Amino acid sequence: MATAWPSREYGHVVAQGAAHVAKLIDRIEDPGSDLPEAARLALAVLVDTLGSLDGRIGQLDHELARRAREDEDARRLQIALAPSGTLPPGWA
DSSP states (O other): OOETTTGGGGTOEOOOOOOGGHHHHHHOOOSSSOOOOHHHHHHHHHHHHHHHHHHHHHEEEEEHHHHHHHHHHHHHHHHHHHHHOOOOOTOO
């Protein structure tokens, strides 16, 4: 399935879904692509925003993992709910 994106007026259509985002970003960042410069400039703002959000999500993941390791209740829940053989060494 394809979906329109902000430069639909230029005749560009991109496949829908997160799996296709990297290809779209490559196309936006490639100065040799057939994407018009006006569209490239506008979409570059979206690419920067995605990069920033990705970094912030990584920071949150790291912080949540740290808290989970340090909080005894969280550790007990992870041990109780973990499938057999999936716990990190020393957690059981």
